[in-house]
Amino acid sequence: MGTKINKAASGTANWVDERTSVGSFVKFLARKLFPDHWSFMLGEIALYSFIVLLLTGIFLTAFFVPSMTLVTYEGEFATMHGVEMSEAFASTLRTSFEVPGGLLVRQMHHWAALLFTAAIVTHMARVFFTGAFRKPREINWLVGFTLMILSLAAGFTGYSLPDDVLSGNGLRIIDGVVKGIPIIGTYISYWLFGGEFPGEVLIPRMFTAHILLVPGLILGLIAVHLFLVFLQKHTQYPGGGRSHRNVVGLPLFPVYTAKAGGFFFVVFGIIAIVAGLFTINPVWNYGPYDPSPVSAGTQPDWYILFVDGALRLMPGWLGGVPSEWELWGFTWSWNILVPAVIIPGLFFTFLALYPWFEAWATGDRGERHVLDRPRNVPVRTGLGVALILFYVVLVIEGSNDIIANLFHLSLNDITLFNRIGIFALPILGFVITRRICLGLQRKDRELVLHGHETGRIVRYEHGEYIEVHEPLTDQEVWLRVQHDDIAPIEIEPEFNDRGVRRKGYKWDRFKKRLSHFYYEQRVKPVTPAEYEEAKHAHH
Amino acid sequence: MSPDEKQHTSEPTHVDGEWVNPGLPYHRPRRSDTDPKAANKAERQTAALFGLSILGTIAAVVAYFVLDDSQEIASIRTMNIALGIGIGFAMLGIGLGAIHWARTLMRDHEMVEERHELRSSEEGRAGAIQNLKDGAEDSGLTTSRRTLLKGSLVTAVLLAPLAVLVPQIANMGGDWKVSNLRHTMWAKGVRLARDPDGTPIKAADVTLGSVFHVIPEGLNELEHHKIEEKAKAVVLLIRLDPRDLKIQPGREDWSFDGIVAYSKICTHVGCPVALYEQQTHHLLCPCHQSTFDVADGCKVVFGPAKRPLPQLPITVDDEGYIVAKSDFLEPVGPSYWDRLKGGDATEAPAETEGSH
Numbered sequence: 034m035g036t037k038i039n040k041a042a043s044g045t046a047n048w049v050d051e052r053t054s055v056g057s058f059v060k061f062l063a064r065k066l067f068p069d070h071w072s073f074m075l076g077e078i079a080l081y082s083f084i085v086l087l088l089t090g091i092f093l094t095a096f097f098v099p100s101m102t103l104v105t106y107e108g109e110f111a112t113m114h115g116v117e118m119s120e121a122f123a124s125t126l127r128t129s130f131e132v133p134g135g136l137l138v139r140q141m142h143h144w145a146a147l148l149f150t151a152a153i154v155t156h157m158a159r160v161f162f163t164g165a166f167r168k169p170r171e172i173n174w175l176v177g178f179t180l181m182i183l184s185l186a187a188g189f190t191g192y193s194l195p196d197d198v199l200s201g202n203g204l205r206i207i208d209g210v211v212k213g214i215p216i217i218g219t220y221i222s223y224w225l226f227g228g229e230f231p232g233e234v235l236i237p238r239m240f241t242a243h244i245l246l247v248p249g250l251i252l253g254l255i256a257v258h259l260f261l262v263f264l265q266k267h268t269q270y271p272g273g274g275r276s277h278r279n280v281v282g283l284p285l286f287p288v289y290t291a292k293a294g295g296f297f298f299v300v301f302g303i304i305a306i307v308a309g310l311f312t313i314n315p316v317w318n319y320g321p322y323d324p325s326p327v328s329a330g331t332q333p334d335w336y337i338l339f340v341d342g343a344l345r346l347m348p349g350w351l352g353g354v355p356s357e358w359e360l361w362g363f364t365w366s367w368n369i370l371v372p373a374v375i376i377p378g379l380f381f382t383f384l385a386l387y388p389w390f391e392a393w394a395t396g397d398r399g400e401r402h403v404l405d406r407p408r409n410v411p412v413r414t415g416l417g418v419a420l421i422l423f424y425v426v427l428v429i430e431g432s433n434d435i436i437a438n439l440f441h442l443s444l445n446d447i448t449l450f451n452r453i454g455i456f457a458l459p460i461l462g463f464v465i466t467r468r469i470c471l472g473l474q475r476k477d478r479e480l481v482l483h484g485h486e487t488g489r490i491v492r493y494e495h496g497e498y499i500e501v502h503e504p505l506t507d508q509e510v511w512l513r514v515q516h517d518d519i520a521p522i523e524i525e526p527e528f529n530d531r532g533v534r535r536k537g538y539k540w541d542r543f544k545k546r547l548s549h550f551y552y553e554q555r556v557k558p559v560t561p562a563e564y565e566e567a568k569h570a571h572h
Numbered sequence: 573m574s575p576d577e578k579q580h581t582s583e584p585t586h587v588d589g590e591w592v593n594p595g596l597p598y599h600r601p602r603r604s605d606t607d608p609k610a611a612n613k614a615e616r617q618t619a620a621l622f623g624l625s626i627l628g629t630i631a632a633v634v635a636y637f638v639l640d641d642s643q644e645i646a647s648i649r650t651m652n653i654a655l656g657i658g659i660g661f662a663m664l665g666i667g668l669g670a671i672h673w674a675r676t677l678m679r680d681h682e683m684v685e686e687r688h689e690l691r692s693s694e695e696g697r698a699g700a701i702q703n704l705k706d707g708a709e710d711s712g713l714t715t716s717r718r719t720l721l722k723g724s725l726v727t728a729v730l731l732a733p734l735a736v737l738v739p740q741i742a743n744m745g746g747d748w749k750v751s752n753l754r755h756t757m758w759a760k761g762v763r764l765a766r767d768p769d770g771t772p773i774k775a776a777d778v779t780l781g782s783v784f785h786v787i788p789e790g791l792n793e794l795e796h797h798k799i800e801e802k803a804k805a806v807v808l809l810i811r812l813d814p815r816d817l818k819i820q821p822g823r824e825d826w827s828f829d830g831i832v833a834y835s836k837i838c839t840h841v842g843c844p845v846a847l848y849e850q851q852t853h854h855l856l857c858p859c860h861q862s863t864f865d866v867a868d869g870c871k872v873v874f875g876p877a878k879r880p881l882p883q884l885p886i887t888v889d890d891e892g893y894i895v896a897k898s899d900f901l902e903p904v905g906p907s908y909w910d911r912l913k914g915g916d917a918t919e920a921p922a923e924t925e926g927s928h
Binding site: 065066069103109110129130131133134136137140141169202205206208209210212213214215216217218219220222223224225226227228229230231232234264265266272273274275276277278279280281282283284287288291292294295296297298299300301302303305306307308309310322323324325326327328329330331341344345346347348349350355356357359362363364366368369372400402433434444445448504505506507508510511514515560561562564 | 582583584585586589590591593594595596597636639641643648651652653654655656657659660661662663664665666667668669670671673674675678679680682683684685686687689690741744745746747748749750752753767768785787797798799800802803804806836837838840841842843844846847858859860861862872874875876877878879905906907908909910911912913
């Protein structure tokens with residue numbers, strides 16, 4: 034029997050290979066090495082939750098009716114009887130209550146979407162803090178960045194499809210934001226909604242975007258993302274035997290086929306259990322969209338909170354000065370543009386272009402395949418923490434009503450605090466993080482030079498007490514000395530010896546200033562000479 | 573132990589003032605590598621996990637057929653939990669089994685692979701450039717006189733999308749009548765009715781301190797654009813003690829005995845401003861917490877909105893019902909670029925409402 038199967042398999046393989054030369058592809062792929070680290074699984078979680086989204090999404094399209102035509106509910110859910118609602122909302126109720134297992138799949142889809150966005154953001158943070166975006170991976174950083182934006186688009190269009198009162202108000206906010214855009218805002222609003230808000234075409238349009246356009250783009254970009262990972266080979270953390278010129282790890286087949294393949298099933302299983310046990314987005318409690326009612330304490334999905342928070346944070350009046358101007362007969366809605374367009378725009382542009390800022394500061398042209406320990410790049414780590422704090426202040430502001438309620442605080446005080454915090458906390462976070470990083474680097478130096486404390490106290494004959502220090506092993510030392518000591522770049526002077534001003538000086542000066550900002554304060558790794566000196570001092 | 577792996581107690585080495593990479597750390601074999609019993613145990617554990625998956629699948633399928641599928645809330649909840657846990661174990665069993673297998677029985681001794689610089693070789697680059705040159709030569713584009721060809725091609729390609737995009741984009745905006753934004757259903761004599769049932773409200777029903785969520789009478793009977801009209805026309809009707817009410821200049825006859833009507837649509841980004849605090853006369857928008865003072869012309873006292881909520885002029889008809897005296901005199905809802913342009917809409921000149 035076994036030989037029969039083997040014969041059939043090799044026959045099939047031969048048949049396919051003679052038509053596709055798949056053999057060389059399998060040869061290239063099968064024993065490709067991947068380094069091992071838990072933080073490399075974050076991107077995998079994103080990929081696997083996306084697959085779960087596709088699978089559950091296919092189920093849902095079989096029952097969802099993307100229509101805004103009003104119907105009177107006659108279905109099984111008693112409290113909604115006789116209520117007028119769109120077909121989209123009615124079919125959402127039908128999927129939840131009349132299709133056995135439909136509710137579970139809806140909840141799996143929603144939980145998977147929350148996990149998808151969360152995994153992308155954490156994966157992105159890992160890549161940022163370890164410097165995995167450096168040459169040659171800048172393109173893949175941009176691909177990943179675009180995937181992050183697309184995941185927000187996928188999430189938001191999906192969240193809005195059931196046409197419940199919460200998501201409808203979310204769309205109304207989008208309409209308000211779009212109308213705030215100078216000159217063309219009103220027309221963009223009409224273009225999106227097919228006329229006045231809410232119109233009757235938005236849900237069919239978002240449905241197409243949600244099930245075809247956005248996932249199609251995501252799928253394509255995931256292919257590019259993974260192709261580049263294979264082409265450029267994975268980055269690795271520093272350690273003995275690892276360098277910028279090699280990869281140390283285990284082969285794709287069988288180890289990662291089992292580990293990564295198995296991990297897909299783990300992610301799938303956890304999503305299913307969470308969806309089985311925890312309710313998410315109970316639209317049947319909210320009711321269908323109606324422009325009139327709204328309840329307190331409602332929240333968008335977590336990944337939209339920052340925009341909502343920014344909108345809440347921006348004062349309409351600041352010390353008697355309005356942030357909405359009526360100038361030359363037109364309305365300039367800075368109270369909307371700043372928080373919902375300009376701030377997210379700057380935030381995301383900075384994030385997208387970050388690899389280039391750092392490359393200018395570093396002046397480094399080589400390929401970098403060994404990851405940084407975050408402490409060894411204090412300014413980057415500090416900036417990362419500042420960005421996170423900026424984001425967190427917006428998220429807190431986006432939940433300020435919940436927080437006020439929970440902790441019996443004044444809503445207005447939280448907002449006032451956050452209006453200051455949005456400026457102060459990122460700066461404070463940057464400064465403290467940089468200090469902590471420099472401190473950790475000094476601790477590394479201390480360890481390399483003087484070894485581990487053993488807690489063993491020894492008394493010499495003449496009465497002196499000392500604590501015995503255990504020298505570090507070669508592996509331990511290597512981890513703490515292997516990184517580059519990057520000095521601020523120096524540039525050629527503005528004028529040459531004949532007093533002629535050279536071209537490109539200002540650009541160089543900018544890079545120099547950036548470089549000093551990054552590398553002025555630094556702790557050098559221990560040199561072998563220092564190590565030897567310390568060793569002799571101990572004896 | 574391969575030659576590049578030294579015992580983990582080695583001292584660090586350096587050559588010519590440079591640290592030397594110590595090579596891969598010592599690989600400690602697992603118990604299952606050395607003890608066949610441990611390996612067999614790992615195999616049994618893995619098989620048990622795969623078995624768990626099979627049980628999960630059976631549980632999910634059985635639950636689907638056996639559980640009560642009447643559409644009662646309780647049975648839906650049971651079905652949801654049973655299926656979720658069944659599917660969960662069906663998947664987790666496979667996943668954990670495969671990972672356990674990899675961790676105990678598959679190779680865990682790391683291997684090394686060299687990287688190659690991503691830059692193409694010099695010959696490769698030169699060949700690419702040559703090929704492009706040859707191609708350009710063959711196309712005839714390298715002759716400098718071909719600017720007409722290049723220019724016309726670029727222009728044509730840049731313009732061609734318009735042929736598709738113009739109809740596409742132009743169709744998507746419906747009738748593009750942005751002037752609709754300044755009209756609502758309110759007009760002289762339209763009764764204020766309760767939301768959502770649509771029964772008209774008598775002034776006598778509005779007791780001191782009470783709030784009514786209001787729609788124009790006749791809204792519920794609309795055949796078309798009911799939601800669009802409702803999205804603009806919803807109003808809050810509030811009765812204050814007339815002594816608390818600061819009447820705004822020019823609006824002396826817009827209220828009736830302390831009863832005022834304001835648009836419910838926030839002037840920030842358009843959420844319904846639905847939370848009324850009776851003690852302070854403040855209206856709070858739950859979306860972004862713009863706060864409006866009903867006693868003082870619904871001016872903004874906190875939050876991101878800048879303009880007061882538009883006021884609907886009201887009076888009382890012969891039968892005692894509250895009616896509108898006209899439409900709103902300014903567009904309701906969020907600001908937009910040409911909000912101040914009067915257009916054809918408002919009879920009264922667009923008041924520069926709002927600020928001070």
